[in-house]
Amino acid sequence: MGILGLWNYWMVIVLMMIGLYILIARENLVKKMMGLNIFQVSVIMFWVSIAKVEGGTAPIIPEGVTDVVYSNPLPHVLMLTAIVVGVATTGLGLALIVRIYEEYGSVEEDTLREMDRVAE
Numbered sequence: 001m002g003i004l005g006l007w008n009y010w011m012v013i014v015l016m017m018i019g020l021y022i023l024i025a026r027e028n029l030v031k032k033m034m035g036l037n038i039f040q041v042s043v044i045m046f047w048v049s050i051a052k053v054e055g056g057t058a059p060i061i062p063e064g065v066t067d068v069v070y071s072n073p074l075p076h077v078l079m080l081t082a083i084v085v086g087v088a089t090t091g092l093g094l095a096l097i098v099r100i101y102e103e104y105g106s107v108e109e110d111t112l113r114e115m116d117r118v119a120e
Contacts, residue, residue: 015042027109051075
């Protein structure tokens with residue numbers, strides 16, 4: 001397998017680094033939430049990529065055939081669950097960000113920290 005056969009792993013690495021950079025470098029809470037989503041997508045892509053078996057079929061073994069190569073569906077099912085959890089986490093996170101904006105008038109992390117220091 002050459003370098004072109006590993007494009008999906010390179011894409012996982014690129015997306016993971018982009019998501020991590022956004023989480024660390026940005027002060028806006030909405031941008032941080034989007035960075036978290038990009039990071040999550042990279043993890044899901046990684047799991048689905050390593051679960052794929054070259055030449056594999058659906059895990060249905062026909063009668064009389066003994067040498068069938070099939071892909072395990074469990075990692076794909078687990079990643080569907082991860083997608084649902086990710087959507088719920090994003091919804092909750094964005095709802096909290098809206099509530100923070102209503103209360104403090106900002107979603108910038110440094111502004112919120114400054115307000116917290118003044119309040120003490």
